[in-house]
Amino acid sequence: MLKLMDADDNKSKRLVSLMKKRGFIQPAFELYGGVAGLYDYGPLGGRLRRNVISKWLNHWISLGNIVEIDSPTITPEPVLKASGHIGAFNDYASECKSCNSIFRTDHLLEGYHNNPDALDNIALDNELLKNKIPCPSCNKSEWLPSEPLNLMFSTIIGANKGGRKAFMRPETAQGMFLQFPSIYRHFRGKLPFGAVQVGKGYRNEISPRQGMIRLREFNMAELEYFIDPEKDINYNLDLWDDVQIKLVPDPGKDELTEKRYTIYNAVKEGVVRDQTVGWFMIKTFELMLELGINNEYIRFRQHEQDEMAHYATDCWDLEIYGSYGWIECVGIANRGCYDLKAHQNVTKSNELKAWRDFENELEIEKYVCSPIQSIVGPRFKEKSKLISDHLEKLDASKINFPFIINIGGEEISIEENMVEIKKVNSIERGEWFTPHVVEPAFGIDRIIWHILEHSFTETSKENDDYYTILKLRNKICPIDFSVYPLFEKDGLDKIALKIIDSIREIDGINVNYDGTKSIGRRYARGDEIGVPYAITIDHQTIDDNTVTLRDRDSQEQKRMSIEELLLFISKY
């Protein structure tokens, strides 16, 4: 069943050639020799990318409680330190003096040290030496000093010497977390809500391979969905109840196995631990189908416990099958309250919280000590402020006079005449808490690559080896309609251009004219770049104002009036 690209290795090569030839995707800076991991989208690819992003945005924004935001790619160091990226990114690597192999230093020390992740480079080198760790490759034990393996691009903000250290963001998520106060205000405090951001992310990969799959600068699209972990939300989990989706749950110690579930059952049986994660799995699955990914080549794989990123508590990857095998294209993670808490801790801000009403108001009756300032003041002088603060926090119902309090190491006796016991009635309606976050994060470039692979169809026509049809979905394809005059004389070309003018008045339609070479060749050119419909102007058009509409995939043609055509296009 899973014979797509690997059945014919040259097929993916032909796809790459086509992508370059027709201006979808190509290596960037080729004139200067190219840079690994950096790609250009060309005239058609640019359009395709835009369409994919639009579809992605509309899919989420139409849920009604999700907004789009945008934040800078340049990110000051403290932000990424708080988010844990600096720690996680500063892994160290050691090189073997003898055979030049390179290994993660903390991996080498596994089994010798409880928590090698926490050590700095000097401690790591000492551990290597002390334990005489052998090189897994050549078995010798001669290590060069460990070097940090930082996978972020660093830069300096400000042209002068004292500039602030910064990095190109490795994910867009932090933008949503830092904008939480603004988003919270926008939704007037009503959870759940979410924010999305589409933009570039950067990772300075050691050795990017696999074409578009591992890039150094890439398009990512992330959604942060803020929820109250103590409130159940009614999700429409049976939305795709007729579809059995392939899931690969974390097997623990067992073999990886693929099982088919409806998401509804997967959540019910606890295979998917979190219902919000389940909900986004469904909506993500739906989006993939709308983008033109083949549903047989989609599966969700659960992260194993030790594979999970530093922030996640449960994580499912949507993987798509193609010529590189199963590739992670979306990660849906429950990040808990990790990020908001992390930024709270560093900034001491109270703004990264949400308010939760109690179901029933709590009437609280308590007794407080209210210091009588005219006595406490003159008696304790400069210490009286501290003493008053302390007294106000005491539960006065449990007090017997005189009693001793401890202020700055000094014992102070409080007598009955210093305070007044007051009864206070207060009503607690709710509390502040840190919302939890469920994050679906999409690798747009990887998705685009698989859309192209799944669309790429080769048939043969009589004497041709390969007849290529790129079966892109309507509205994802870069060009929606092509208009071909059967030949460029007798006014057919003029009619074609007039029809194009009318089509261009319809919003969001990209139409293209081609008048050169034979009609069959023009159909072929259009099929190759995935134009879903060809409109042909022939002699009959002059007589009765009708044209033919050719369907890309069936090659069938229907004759219709120009009015009917325009109606069809406006509903397309």
Added chain:
RNA sequence: GCGAGCGUAGUGUAGCGGUUAUCACCCGGCGUUGCCAACGCCGGAACCCGGGUUCAAAUCCCGGCGCUCGCACCA
């Protein structure tokens, strides 16, 4: 980062010390045909970059960059 192989028009390729750098598709113009990559003529377009060896380098050598594959890396 290491090791092996590779890098020639837009694409796919031949040439592997001396060629006007091969062929095909392709692209443009003109003509012809007139609904599924038709034909003819004309035209367009390339040796990854830098250094070296040689009378002579696309070809041999060295370095860089890129690609593919293995090892490592991919939070």
